[in-house]
Amino acid sequence: MTSLMSIRSDSTMQEVLDAFPGARRALFKHYHLGGCSSCAFSPEETLGQLCARSGGLNVDEVIATIQGSHEQDQKLLISARELAEALRLANPPRVLDIRSREEWEAARIAGSVLFTQELMNEILGRWPKTATFVMVDHLGATSLDAAAYFLGHSYEGVRALRGGVDAWSQEVDAGVPRYRLE
Amino acid sequence: MSDSFEKRVTDAIANPKNMGELAAADAVGTVGSPGCGDMMRMWIKFKEENGRKVIDKATFQSFGCETAIAVASLATELIRGKTPEEALALKGEQLAPELGALPPMKIHCSELVEGALRDALAKDNAGAVATASPATAAAATGSLVESLSPSVQPVGGKKIVFLK
Numbered sequence: 312m313t314s315l316m317s318i319r320s321d322s323t324m325q326e327v328l329d330a331f332p333g334a335r336r337a338l339f340k341h342y343h344l345g346g347c348s349s350c351a352f353s354p355e356e357t358l359g360q361l362c363a364r365s366g367g368l369n370v371d372e373v374i375a376t377i378q379g380s381h382e383q384d385q386k387l388l389i390s391a392r393e394l395a396e397a398l399r400l401a402n403p404p405r406v407l408d409i410r411s412r413e414e415w416e417a418a419r420i421a422g423s424v425l426f427t428q429e430l431m432n433e434i435l436g437r438w439p440k441t442a443t444f445v446m447v448d449h450l451g452a453t454s455l456d457a458a459a460y461f462l463g464h465s466y467e468g469v470r471a472l473r474g475g476v477d478a479w480s481q482e483v484d485a486g487v488p489r490y491r492l493e
Numbered sequence: 494m495s496d497s498f499e500k501r502v503t504d505a506i507a508n509p510k511n512m513g514e515l516a517a518a519d520a521v522g523t524v525g526s527p528g529c530g531d532m533m534r535m536w537i538k539f540k541e542e543n544g545r546k547v548i549d550k551a552t553f554q555s556f557g558c559e560t561a562i563a564v565a566s567l568a569t570e571l572i573r574g575k576t577p578e579e580a581l582a583l584k585g586e587q588l589a590p591e592l593g594a595l596p597p598m599k600i601h602c603s604e605l606v607e608g609a610l611r612d613a614l615a616k617d618n619a620g621a622v623a624t625a626s627p628a629t630a631a632a633a634t635g636s637l638v639e640s641l642s643p644s645v646q647p648v649g650g651k652k653i654v655f656l657k
Contacts, residue, residue: 417653428554429512435559436506464559489656 318377320359320370324352327377333455337380342368387458389470391482394445398422404443404470409457414449418488420479423447426457435464443468449492451475501592505563510570512562515552522613524605533561535569535609539577548572548580553609560602564589568606577614583607 318327327334338344344352344365352361362368389397397404406423407430408415415425424430426446434442446454446461446469454471461469472478480487515536523534533555540549551569555561567589572580585603586595588610595603 414653417655432506432509432512432562435562436503436509490653491656492651493654 318358318374320362321357323355323357324361325354327358328354331377331381332452333380333384333459334377336456336459337377338373341376341380342373384455384459387455387462387469387471388451388473389445390473391478394420394470394472394479395483397443397445402443404445404468406445406447406472407457408447408476409454410447410449410476414476414490414492418476418480418490420447420476420484420487434461434466438466440465441468442466443470445470445472447472447479448475450477498593498595502560502563505566505589505592506559509562509566511550511552511566513552513554515550518552520613520616522609522611522616524608524612533565533605533609535565535606535613537610537613542574545576547574547576551610553606555605560592560595561605563592564603564606565609567591568610572610580610581614583610 318330322330331337338352342365344361358373359370362370362373394404394406398406406420407426408419408423409426412425415423434444438444444461444466446457448454448457451472451474454475458469458471474481476487477489480489515538517538518536519539520537521534522537523532533553536552538549538551539546541547551572553565553569555565568583571588571590572583584607585600586592588603588606
């Protein structure tokens with residue numbers, strides 16, 4: 312994996328995304344890149360190529376934007392152990408799982424609920440902005456995007472589980488089986 | 494955005510109507526891109542009434558903003574009993590008159606609903622969905638939740654392999 316400090320103009324977009332899981336969101340938010348088919352980028356093209364064909368964006372500035380967004384993302388993360396402690400509090404956060412139903416049924420954090428359209432609308436329509444909840448995925452790759460969405464809607468108590476259910480299995484509850492998708 | 498507009502939106506989404514897939518839909522329309530953050534899908538079922546084909550029920554799914562959900566909720570109520578032509582004649586704020594004038598930044602939200610409605614009715618005219626069984630239609634379109642993020646897609650062709 313490309314280290315955080317080493318993405319450069321000639322890094323491929325796959326390397327950029329590996330190093331900064333939230334890079335796609337940062338690029339879309341700041342430059343409207345990578346959001347849909349008309350502004351997409353391929354994993355093989357380099358950051359420099361993407362910047363060049365996007366109106367000649369300054370590569371160093373784009374890298375700084377990605378890194379700045381990454382630092383903000385880190386504040387949204389909660390570790391498996393921290394979540395375990397929080398779940399023992401009198402008012403524990405709700406745990407919302409954004410994986411497929413099959414994965415959720417196969418291995419999940421006790422008390423977690425599967426994220427659905429109906430739940431999302433319930434959150435936006437009825438949950439107070441002070442609600443605390445934690446987004447969970449398999450390996451922690453996409454839960455940040457979900458948490459960032461709710462943060463953007465003023466839910467400042469949202470967090471994403473670092474490392475996903477897999478980290479929960481390893482750090483908190485070995486009874487939750489680890490798995491991979493083939 | 495005025496407080497009163499915000500309150501009207503909040504009121505509308507506090508008890509949203511017609512959310513979710515419509516199992517036996519005659520037409521399904523989608524507009525927007527999940528990658529771009531705004532997407533709306535609408536299901537429509539028709540019935541015959543006094544010799545006219547009218548909308549019996551319309552439902553929607555959206556991961557758009559609250560305003561888009563509010564407009565869709567109100568619009569799907571409004572178009573019940575209307576013919577496709579009458580529904581298509583509704584533009585912008587006419588789809589959700591309860592919300593009043595939309596702020597400039599929110600006009601896109603009503604366009605999203607209007608686009609999904611047009612897409613559904615165009616497909617119905619083409620017979621693309623109407624000729625398919627509900628199961629086929631559902632399989633062809635999938636659910637919006639599934640299309641929004643790879644992480645919420647069904648495992649599908651992949652299988653879960655437990656690690657030892």
